[in-house]
Amino acid sequence: MAGVRHVVFRLEKDRYALPLSAIREVVVAPEAYTRVPRAPASVKGVMNLRGRVVPVVDLRELMGLAPSSPGSRVVLLDLGRRELGLLITEVDGIESIEKVASQAARAGPMVKGLARLGALAITVLDPTAVDAEVARSFTSR
Numbered sequence: 001m002a003g004v005r006h007v008v009f010r011l012e013k014d015r016y017a018l019p020l021s022a023i024r025e026v027v028v029a030p031e032a033y034t035r036v037p038r039a040p041a042s043v044k045g046v047m048n049l050r051g052r053v054v055p056v057v058d059l060r061e062l063m064g065l066a067p068s069s070p071g072s073r074v075v076l077l078d079l080g081r082r083e084l085g086l087l088i089t090e091v092d093g094i095e096s097i098e099k100v101a102s103q104a105a106r107a108g109p110m111v112k113g114l115a116r117l118g119a120l121a122i123t124v125l126d127p128t129a130v131d132a133e134v135a136r137s138f139t140s141r
Contacts, residue, residue: 003098006115008122009075010089011060012068015122017097017115022127024078026091029056029071040137044087047074056085057134063110077127084131100124109133 006017007026033045033056042061046053056074061067071087100113110133112126 003096005094006097006122006124007075008092008095008117009073010092011063011065011071012089015092015117015120016059016088017095017122017124018075018077018127018130020094022077022079024076024083027074027076029074029087042137043134047085049076049085052083054083054085055134056087059086059088059130062130062133062137063108077131079127079131084134086130097122097124 005020007020007023008015008017010016027049030047033047035045036043036055039045042057044056044058046055048054054074054076058067058071060071069089071089073088073091074085075088075091077084077086095117097115097117100115102113110125110129112124112129115122115124
């Protein structure tokens with residue numbers, strides 16, 4: 001049985017994955033963003049991508065990880081009629097992941113589970129939960 005294809009990416013040295021079906025494209029991060037007034041700290045701002053205004057969120061900060069060097073890529077989630085950009089360190093590639101071991105809620109609301117890719121452990125994220133967490137960050141301020 002073939003696994004589901006995922007985009008595997010890094011936040012510093014940790015590896016994460018999102019289903020390929022939820023991603024529109026990956027672009028190089030712009031040098032600057034247009035700030036959004038009263039936005040949470042995780043929202044870096046918006047960027048103009050070929051005439052579309054796309055909000056960009058630092059995935060490290062959204063997940064509560066220690067902020068470090070700025071990301072170099074933006075993964076664009078395709079959320080139906082809108083997009084959301086996630087600032088990441090680097091994309092490792094597209095891999096087929098056959099089995100995702102579900103995790104308890106203690107792993108975080110955005111984590112779908114853990115997967116193995118060779119000797120590497122990869123945290124698989126739920127794109128719908130990531131979007132919900134961004135929305136929640138605006139209301140829980």
